[in-house]
Amino acid sequence: MINDIFLxxxxxxxxxxxxxxxxxxFLSLYFVVKVQYVRERNKFIAKFGNLKSERAAFAKSQIINxxxxxxxxxx
Amino acid sequence: MxxxxxPNKIFSxxxxxxxxxxxxxxxxxxxxxxxxxxxxxxxxxxxHAVRIMYVHVPAAWIxxxxxxxxxxxxxxxxxxxxxxFFLIAxxxxxxxxxxxxxxxxxGSIWGKPTWGTWWAWDARxxxxxxxxxxxxxxxxxWRIYENNEQLYKITSIITILGIINIPIIxxxxxxxxxxxxxASINILSKSSIHSSMLFPLxxxxxxxxxxxxxxxxxxxxxxxxxxxxxxLDRL
Amino acid sequence: xxxxxxxxxxxxIILVSxxxxxxxLLILKSLxxxxxxxxxxxxxxxxxxxxxxxxxxxxxxxxNSIFIKEKKLNFIITDFENEINVSFSGEVPNLFSExxxxxxxxxxxxxxxxxxxxxxxxxxxxxxPPEVKAALEEK
Numbered sequence: 001m002i003n004d005i006f007l008x009x010x011x012x013x014x015x016x017x018x019x020x021x022x023x024x025x026f027l028s029l030y031f032v033v034k035v036q037y038v039r040e041r042n043k044f045i046a047k048f049g050n051l052k053s054e055r056a057a058f059a060k061s062q063i064i065n066x067x068x069x070x071x072x073x074x075x
Numbered sequence: 076m077x078x079x080x081x082p083n084k085i086f087s088x089x090x091x092x093x094x095x096x097x098x099x100x101x102x103x104x105x106x107x108x109x110x111x112x113x114x115x116x117x118x119x120x121x122x123h124a125v126r127i128m129y130v131h132v133p134a135a136w137i138x139x140x141x142x143x144x145x146x147x148x149x150x151x152x153x154x155x156x157x158x159x160f161f162l163i164a165x166x167x168x169x170x171x172x173x174x175x176x177x178x179x180x181x182g183s184i185w186g187k188p189t190w191g192t193w194w195a196w197d198a199r200x201x202x203x204x205x206x207x208x209x210x211x212x213x214x215x216x217w218r219i220y221e222n223n224e225q226l227y228k229i230t231s232i233i234t235i236l237g238i239i240n241i242p243i244i245x246x247x248x249x250x251x252x253x254x255x256x257x258a259s260i261n262i263l264s265k266s267s268i269h270s271s272m273l274f275p276l277x278x279x280x281x282x283x284x285x286x287x288x289x290x291x292x293x294x295x296x297x298x299x300x301x302x303x304x305x306x307l308d309r310l
Numbered sequence: 311x312x313x314x315x316x317x318x319x320x321x322x323i324i325l326v327s328x329x330x331x332x333x334x335l336l337i338l339k340s341l342x343x344x345x346x347x348x349x350x351x352x353x354x355x356x357x358x359x360x361x362x363x364x365x366x367x368x369x370x371x372x373x374n375s376i377f378i379k380e381k382k383l384n385f386i387i388t389d390f391e392n393e394i395n396v397s398f399s400g401e402v403p404n405l406f407s408e409x410x411x412x413x414x415x416x417x418x419x420x421x422x423x424x425x426x427x428x429x430x431x432x433x434x435x436x437x438x439p440p441e442v443k444a445a446l447e448e449k
Binding site for chain 3: 188
Binding site: 048 | 108111112113117122123124126127130131134169170173176177180181184185187188286289290293294296297300301303304307308
């Protein structure tokens with residue numbers, strides 16, 4: 001029974017390899033994009049952290065900078 | 076109308092969405108895989124090789140769909156100068172490219188046992204390969220050029236050149252003699268795929284669409300954070 | 311409602327697209343000979359002279375036309391108007407059978423005889439389980 005599922009009349013190697021290829025592509029794409037995301041987010045946290053300790057009060061006092069922080073009006 | 080699509084309003088939604096989309100994707104994919112690999116029947120002619128169709132066809136559909144959306148967004152973005160549209164288009168491209176490669180590779184794996192060859196230079200397969208090249212050019216353009224104005228023009232031109240290829244892919248099997256079979260699913264006429272095989276096909280399409288949505292959201296969030304980082308640098 | 315620049319860009323895109331589409335169609339039209347993957351038996355009949363180059367012929371395997379003699383496989387490709395005899399020795403794909411699509415690659419001996427060096431099976435767009443096929447045939 002289990003063998004039948006994997007052998008598929010001799011087509012098993014073709015069917016399974018195409019499904020495995022698909023899943024591997026999914027996983028690689030997911031992790032590549034995830035790594036990029038985490039890297040950018042860490043950069044943001046580091047920068048925002050520095051800002052907070054040094055000039056947060058000053059930065060926040062300016063409306064323009066508030067916009068930049070919440071972002072995108074200037075991109 | 077386009078004000079609603081501004082990144083700062085979107086980000087609050089898109090930054091939370093990926094985990095739900097990922098969950099939904101895994102659920103739909105598990106249903107799709109059990110249907111496609113175990114529950115669905117074999118074909119009268121190609122036996123179990125028909126199961127390759129359940130990854131091949133959805134991947135090809137989504138690759139075509141994403142390229143069309145990228146073109147649409149780029150043209151609108153170019154005419155109305157909406158930068159956010161270019162950002163969305165850029166974030167859509169990676170999953171479209173990967174689906175294009177999946178369609179080519181699984182098609183090749185299907186071709187060996189059924190046609191008797193891995194590769195044929197017929198119109199459908201060649202035009203699909205050209206689409207993959209356009210995806211690649213598009214993705215590379217975003218890496219090479221730094222200047223935004225330049226980027227918007229160049230990527231728009233690439234997508235307009237590439238979109239001409241889409242109807243050629245679609246109708247290649249009707250216009251010319253090709254080794255590839257004609258379309259089985261048609262909006263206007265009855266599909267020539269039996270209903271027991273249509274169900275797994277549509278489930279897999281839904282799963283693949285969710286996956287490209289997931290990748291799009293993650294990529295888009297990354298782009299938005301990049302912009303925030305640039306904004307912070309300027310403080 | 312929209313600025314002059316927007317309108318200009320709109321017409322610019324439209325013009326670029328029309329020009330590109332027309333030129334691509336023109337190129338494809340002139341390359342038609344090379345775009346098609348195989349010729350039908352009727353195309354072969356209308357050839358002015360016997361082509362010595364490697365070509366591909368495709369169509370249906372005629373019913374009851376396959377016979378094997380001394381490891382040589384002979385069959386007839388038909389497009390229901392014209393036919394061509396094909397001779398081949400070697401492995402055929404699983405899907406090769408009577409009444410199904412086929413593409414043969416090889417050389418023309420004359421306009422009604424083709425020496426194939428490779429046989430490819432052409433699948434049609436119908437997908438169904440064996441039981442459904444059996445039920446259809448009973449009808």
